[in-house]
Amino acid sequence: MQTYVQVTVLLLLAALIHEGAAIWCYRCTSATPGCADHFNWRGIGFLGEQCPESNDVCVKVTERREGRETITRDCLSALSFRTDIPADKYEGCRPAAKDVRLAHYVNHTIKEHDVKRDYFTDTTFCFCFLDHRCNGAGALKSSTLAAGAVVLLLLTKMCLL
Template identity: 50%
Template structure:
């Protein structure tokens, strides 16, 4: 009887975690966050909004590649090159023509117009937890629920 109670509690704990999305939140300058992602170092964090999306931003300049993994709501406040289409998949960054329009600055290192990188690609995903990695390493909640239900009714 105690075993059935523990399985029921475990099932409800897993079922209640579906309110928010887990995303990897790191930069490729951090160890283990490049390609491939070392998921043992970064387990994923919950996104602040309930209808959030995981984002992987790939910025290339020659042989240099910077990969940023984050929640969309976290980068929305300071990135102006977010594509209008937020559906699942990868697409090039949008060009903000008004960015740095009224700034007269001769220091090129400040990157006022955000045109340092030759190619910026945004990848969006929101169907699976931790989906902004190179490969999917998550366990399906449906599979765990099915195993618990089979164990509950057989015992």
């Protein structure tokens, strides 16, 4: 019995040790099955990808307009082309920044191009970097794996008594 508990604790500790320096994030859009508001990692078929930058941040971008919602989960470095990323990139959610000079000198009438990025009326960026694959949660919270580890350790302590 005691060997079983030790092996379980060692496996749990091995799962908590991070392999590389870069963070792992889910990288998908709400057009992908399982990547919408009710996130299901089994629906997207993979456990995320390692971000290209060593100091990267996982991002969940939610864009809304008249009842339609588009969600993008990705690494911050992959979204560097966007000009509406908030300056504060610490853990948590905040509204998109307004770029008043965006497409200031563009003059064409094709509204589908959305060069001024004003199609969506509400854009929210949620940043997280304290845990791998943290951009999968609906409301970004701390890891349930850590909570599970505490519960498992308490249960093993109770079994040893």
